[in-house]
Each structure stands twice: as structure tokens, then as C-alpha cells.
Amino acid sequence: MTPFTTLESPACPLPLANVDTDQIIPARFMKRPRSEGYGAFLMHDLRGEPGNAAAVLDDAAFEGAQVLIARRNFGSGSSREAAVYALADYGFRCIAAPSFGDIFASNAVKNGVVPARISEADAEALLSDPGVLAGGRIVVDLPAQLLRVGNKQFAFEIEPVWKTQLVNGWDDIDMTRSYAAAIDDFAAADSKRRPWAVPAA
Amino acid sequence: MSYGSRTIIDKIWDAHVVATREDGQSLIWVDRHLLHEGSFHAFDQLRRRGARIARPDLTFGVADHYVPTRNRGSIAPEIRRMVEQLEENAREHGVTLFGLDDPRQGIVHVTVPAQGLTLPGNVMVCGDSHTSTHGAFGAYAFGIGASEVAHVMMTQTIWQKRPKRMRVRVDGALPPGSTAKDVALTLIARIGADGAQGHAVEYAGSVIRGLSMEGRLTLCNLSIESGGRLGLIAPDDTTFAYLDGRPYAPKGDAFARAVEDWRALASDDDAAFDREIVMEGSDIVPTVTWGTSPEHALPIDARVPDPDLIDDPAKAQTVRDALAYMGIAPGTALGDIRVDRVFIGSCTNSRIEDLREAAAVLADRRAVVPGLVSPGSAAVKRQAEEEGLDRIFRDAGLEWADSGCSMCVGMNGDIVPPGERCASTTNRNFKGRQGPGARTHLMSPAMAAAAAVTGRLADMRPLIAGRTK
Numbered sequence: 141m142t143p144f145t146t147l148e149s150p151a152c153p154l155p156l157a158n159v160d161t162d163q164i165i166p167a168r169f170m171k172r173p174r175s176e177g178y179g180a181f182l183m184h185d186l187r188g189e190p191g192n193a194a195a196v197l198d199d200a201a202f203e204g205a206q207v208l209i210a211r212r213n214f215g216s217g218s219s220r221e222a223a224v225y226a227l228a229d230y231g232f233r234c235i236a237a238p239s240f241g242d243i244f245a246s247n248a249v250k251n252g253v254v255p256a257r258i259s260e261a262d263a264e265a266l267l268s269d270p271g272v273l274a275g276g277r278i279v280v281d282l283p284a285q286l287l288r289v290g291n292k293q294f295a296f297e298i299e300p301v302w303k304t305q306l307v308n309g310w311d312d313i314d315m316t317r318s319y320a321a322a323i324d325d326f327a328a329a330d331s332k333r334r335p336w337a338v339p340a341a
Numbered sequence: 342m343s344y345g346s347r348t349i350i351d352k353i354w355d356a357h358v359v360a361t362r363e364d365g366q367s368l369i370w371v372d373r374h375l376l377h378e379g380s381f382h383a384f385d386q387l388r389r390r391g392a393r394i395a396r397p398d399l400t401f402g403v404a405d406h407y408v409p410t411r412n413r414g415s416i417a418p419e420i421r422r423m424v425e426q427l428e429e430n431a432r433e434h435g436v437t438l439f440g441l442d443d444p445r446q447g448i449v450h451v452t453v454p455a456q457g458l459t460l461p462g463n464v465m466v467c468g469d470s471h472t473s474t475h476g477a478f479g480a481y482a483f484g485i486g487a488s489e490v491a492h493v494m495m496t497q498t499i500w501q502k503r504p505k506r507m508r509v510r511v512d513g514a515l516p517p518g519s520t521a522k523d524v525a526l527t528l529i530a531r532i533g534a535d536g537a538q539g540h541a542v543e544y545a546g547s548v549i550r551g552l553s554m555e556g557r558l559t560l561c562n563l564s565i566e567s568g569g570r571l572g573l574i575a576p577d578d579t580t581f582a583y584l585d586g587r588p589y590a591p592k593g594d595a596f597a598r599a600v601e602d603w604r605a606l607a608s609d610d611d612a613a614f615d616r617e618i619v620m621e622g623s624d625i626v627p628t629v630t631w632g633t634s635p636e637h638a639l640p641i642d643a644r645v646p647d648p649d650l651i652d653d654p655a656k657a658q659t660v661r662d663a664l665a666y667m668g669i670a671p672g673t674a675l676g677d678i679r680v681d682r683v684f685i686g687s688c689t690n691s692r693i694e695d696l697r698e699a700a701a702v703l704a705d706r707r708a709v710v711p712g713l714v715s716p717g718s719a720a721v722k723r724q725a726e727e728e729g730l731d732r733i734f735r736d737a738g739l740e741w742a743d744s745g746c747s748m749c750v751g752m753n754g755d756i757v758p759p760g761e762r763c764a765s766t767t768n769r770n771f772k773g774r775q776g777p778g779a780r781t782h783l784m785s786p787a788m789a790a791a792a793a794v795t796g797r798l799a800d801m802r803p804l805i806a807g808r809t810k
């Protein structure tokens with residue numbers, strides 16, 4: 141995984157709450173291998189809707205945006221990691237919102253995407269910030285846990301372990317391999333402690 | 342190990358910690374890992390690393406997400422490929438599979454518990470957010486993403502942070518006609534679709550104790566719709582009676598020993614929770630959703646909200662957007678909303694009791710809109726046919742299909758056409774969940790049956806009056 145420290149790019153303001161992973165990528169696109177890229181399916185149906193709530197994704201002002209700003213409960217619903225694939229393949233490396241679906245946030249980190257938790261008030265401020273709306277640049281400073289727009293700055297929260305993992309670009313599986321002996325010991329002791337825990341048939 | 346008073350959540354957690362890092366992350370042992378067609382991303386990751394499944398004996402695969410519920414003779418090639426890919430991967434790694442033609446096939450969260458694979462005190466994971474369903478048995482069960490699936494495959498463990506603990510207590514008793522689905526929708530409406538985020542939830546209280554295993558499965562299934570990491574119910578005699586004799590459950594002395602251990606899982610009387618919600622069972626009435634989030638739920642005799650009367654502009658915009666998508670005028674009475682079709686199925690409400698409840702409303706009546714009934718597993722289908730329930734559905738004019746995720750994810754043409762409105766026993770009324778432009782109203786099976794016979798959202802209570810269950 142590529143380590144993440146800071147980035148600077150336009151930010152895409154998506155003034156929606158409860159953007160679930162079904163909306164981020166509808167299930168019918170998930171049969172494809174990841175190698176084909178999932179970016180083209182990002183919010184596919186929302187973008188096709190009358191009134192087009194996700195029109196910002198196609199707005200030239202936010203071309204090259206690596207940061208997405210949204211309202212509460214972003215990425216709720218289905219555990220599909222394909223939602224993160226779609227965001228990441230489209231180019232997003234940081235999602236800033238007041239709250240995230242638990243599974244989504246964990247999937248994001250596994251793919252080097254920062255789930256940055258901001259307050260509701262800051263989300264509203266960013267969504268209506270003239271600099272953001274004009275396609276101005278935003279700085280994501282992960283070590284300092286700050287978003288900077290012009291001369292304003294907004295603190296964000298993230299689980300400390302996720303921060304460490306993102307900043308170092310660590311891979312879970314490599315880390316777990318160093319616990320192989322502890323896992324074997326646990327399994328041996330557990331089969332005595334809970335002999336019934338394995339499937340009987 | 343921690344000592345003193347503990348919740349069931351802490352007890353299961355403590356029994357599964359392999360190691361804890363300085364930063365507080367713990368490596369947790371996984372007792373059951375469930376796979377489905379969507380697991381191909383994880384198998385691909387495994388292949389790239391040249392790795393194998395560490396414990397195939399604790400890993401089970403089920404074909405459900407992509408299997409057709411109709412015309413199984415002529416499966417579309419891309420769907421067939423998904424099902425075959427799972428078969429090949431399972432074979433290569435020595436994993437038991439309940440495949441397309443297996444008599445145990447069904448939706449993973451329906452067929453796995455019925456096989457006795459879900460046990461109290463187990464940690465279970467699956468690449469599906471409704472894995473919380475298995476909490477009905479007092480299992481610590483949660484959904485994970487593809488990278489985590491690959492991690493569990495390779496190590497039989499998963500990194501987790503100890504969750505915050507929340508208890509939802511439902512006291513008293515439910516009025517006639519109210520079901521576990523209504524309890525869940527009422528709770529989500531109250532705390533919000535992100536109300537339980539970061540928490541593991543224990544459901545407790547006399548209403549919960551009074552639920553059958555099937556009702557408990559429905560309630561725990563919907564834990565994720567309030568954002569909970571998982572939801573569970575302490576195992577009791579109802580649980581043990583259900584498990585006794587199931588194919589994969591412990592047998593004989595092992596079962597007796599297990600029951601003894603399982604009884605000790607219940608939260609200690611003075612165990613502390615980070616948060617507690619108390620609801621009164623008698624307040625819970627048949628409930629339906631009107632919008633595009635499960636938190637948009639109201640009693641059937643209510644009216645949808647009017648965004649002009651909401652002060653918070655962001656909230657008003659959300660309501661306006663939801664009503665526009667759903668094609669409903671502000672302030673409309675729920676009972677005045679006409680539906681185009683019904684769907685009875687999904688891991689939330691497709692078990693035998695669900696089908697019985699729907700059939701009780703439909704018996705000797707005709708549906709005035711088309712509908713699809715997809716039983717939760719091949720076994721549920723067989724039992725329903727033995728009881729003659731399929732006849733009731735067919736005579737009412739509904740289609741009786743095979744088991745799969747079907748119209749819950751809008752696969753294989755099991756979709757709600759754009760702009761149409763569906764009364765559905767599923768778990769997500771998200772935009773486009775049942776097909777692009779589909780409008781979904783969530784409700785219990787009996788409420789969906791009531792919608793079928795009246796052609797609108799309707800209270801099932803008058804329709805059941807005088808009928809025995």
C-alpha cells in the first residue's frame with residue numbers, strides 16, 4: 141500500500157447524507173475483475189438521475205479532485221469493498237464526512253483511502269465554502285489531522301491505528317504473519333477450552 | 342482476560358483474543374468464515390500471494406447472491422461464471438460448499454444457522470453486512486470487506502478494536518400483529534441509520550426473550566441498518582432447543598457440555614454498557630418505510646413528513662430528496678400509497694415462520710398486484726410445500742420461486758422496474774437497491790401480504806382478525 145502523508149487537490153462537494161455503498165456502486169457492476177477498473181461505475185445511477193445529485197463528479201471545476209466531502213453516514217450499508225474500489229479508481233484518496241459506515245471505513249483504510257471524520261458544522265462549512273466550490277485546492281495533512289482550505293483549517297478525526305497504518309502504508313497480512321506462533325498456540329488451547337466450537341458433522 | 346462484571350460482548354471478545362497490540366488493536370480468532378460468489382475478489386488476492394485457506398474446516402461457501410430464482414435451466418453465462426468460479430475456488434481450497442444444486446443451498450444467513458453451524462459464543466465473519474443475523478444465537482458475527490475476507494482466509498483471524506457496547510432493551514410485550522421486523526424498524530427510526538455506529542448491540546428484555554429464533558434472526562439481521570457493528574441476543578432455552586439435533590451442532594455429551602458453557606455467556610447482572618436504549622413493546626405497531634433510508638420508518642397509520650415543516654435545512658433537504666425519489670407528496674397518508682408489486686424474501690424475512698405469516702393473510706384472497714415469493718433456502722421451500730403454503734401463494738396469484746438473494750439485490754432480472762413501487766420484506770430501501778429507479782417500502786411479511794391484497798400500503802391487523810395463525 142502506498143504511504144499517505146499529505147495531498148493537495150480540488151475537493152468535490154457532495155451535499156448528500158446516507159450515501160450508501162449501493163449508490164456508490166450498484167451491485168450489477170460487481171461481477172467484473174478489479175483489474176478492469178471500477179472508477180467508471182462510481183455513483184453510476186445517481187449521476188443518471190433527474191436533478192443529478194452527484195453532478196459535481198462530472199463538473200470540470202473539480203477535475204482531478206482526490207478529496208470528497210459529504211454529509212453524515214457516508215458508505216453505510218453493504219460491505220462491498222467494490223465501493224472503495226470505485227472511489228479509489230476514480231481518484232479519491234480521502235473522504236471527509238461527519239460519520240461513516242463501520243465496514244466502509246475499514247475497507248477504505250485497507251485500500252489507502254483516508255476516512256476523515258469532521259464535525260457536522262465543518263462539513264456544512266466545507267460544502268458551502270466559496271474556495272471549495274470554485275474548485276480551489278484543499279490540503280489533507282494526515283499526520284496533523286487537518287484539512288486546509290485557503291487560510292481556514294478544519295481538524296478531522298481518525299482511529300489512531302488507521303492513521304499509523306495509512307501513514308506507513310502497512311499491509312495487515314504481512315503484520316499478522318509475525319503472529320503465526322501466537323495463532324497456533326491460541327488454536328491449540330482453544331480446542332481444549334471449547335471442544336464444541338468446531339462444526340460437528 | 343478481564344475480570345469482574347462483563348457483558349456477553351466482552352465475554353465472547355475475551356475468549357477470542359489471540360494477541361493485543363500496543364495501539365489497542367486485537368487479533369481475534371474466527372470460528373466460522375462464510376463465503377459466497379462475491380468472495381472472488383478475496384480469492385484473487387489469495388492467488389496473487391500464492392496463499393491458501395488456513396482452516397478450510399471452519400470455512401463454508403454458499404451460492405446465493407447471484408443464483409437465479411427462476412428458470413435455473415437457462416442461466417445467463419456471466420451469472421453461471423460467478424457460480425462456477427465459487428465452485429472451483431471451493432474445490433481448490435477444500436471448502437464445503439452449499440452450491441446451486443445442493444439440497445442445503447439457500448441464502449447464507451438462512452441456511453447456515455438452520456444447519457447448526459451458527460453456535461452461541463462463536464465469532465463469525467462473512468463478506469456480507471447482514472452477517473449480524475447470526476447474533477440471534479449469541480454469536481459475535483459481523484460483515485467484512487474483501488481485503489478482510491482474504492486476511493481471514495489466510496490466517497483464520499482478524500484485527501479488531503474492542504467495540505463500544507450498547508444495550509437495546511424492549512420491555513413488556515408486543516401487541517398482536519407486531520413482529521421482530523417492526524421492532525427493528527421502530528428502533529432504527531428512533532436512533533437513526535447511524536445510531537449504533539461503532540457499537541456492538543445486545544438486544545434484551547422480555548419482548549426479545551419472547552421472540553422465536555426466527556424473529557431473533559430478523560432482528561439481529563437488521564442491526565447493520567442502524568449502523569451497528571453487530572447485534573446479538575444471549576442464548577437461552579429457545580436457542581438450545583433450536584440447535585439440538587441440527588446437522589453441524591454438537592451431539593450428545595458435547596452438546597450438554599456446550600449448553601453449560603453457553604449459559605454462562607449471558608451478560609452479568611451488573612455489567613455496564615456504554616449506551617442503553619429502552620423501548621416499550623406495547624408502543625411497537627406495524628411499521629413501514631416511506632423514504633430511501635431504513636430510518637425513514639413510521640407506523641402504518643401515520644403520514645409521511647412535510648419538509649417545509651422541518652427546521653434543520655440539511656434534514657429538510659434529505660426528506661425532500663427522499664420524497665422526490667419515492668414519488669410521494671409531502672404529508673401523504675401511508676395508507677393512501679399505491680404499490681405496483683410485492684416481494685417476500687431475503688435473509689431478513691424468508692424463513693418458514695415468515696412465509697406462514699404472509700400466507701395467513703393471503704389465504705383465500707387474491708393479490709391485486711404481481712408479486713414474487715422466494716423462500717430463504719431450498720429446505721424452507723420444501724417445508725413450505727409440505728405445509729401447502731406454496732398453494733396459498735400461487736392461488737393468490739403470486740409467483741413461487743427458488744431461493745436466492747433475488748430481488749433484495751436486483752439480480753437475474755428479479756428487479757423492480759424504474760419508477761415502480763414495491764412492498765418488500767427486505768432490509769434496504771436505498772435508491773436503486775432493487776433496480777435503477779426502483780422505489781422500495783420495507784415491512785414485515787404479513788404487511789407485504791396486506792399490500793398484495795389491497796394494492797396499497799395497508800395495515801395487516803384487520804385482515805388477520807378472526808383468522809388463526
Ligand code: SF4
Nearest residue numbers: 471687688746749750
Ligand atoms: S438477501 Fe440481500 S441482504 Fe441478504 S445476504 Fe442476500 S443480498 Fe445480502
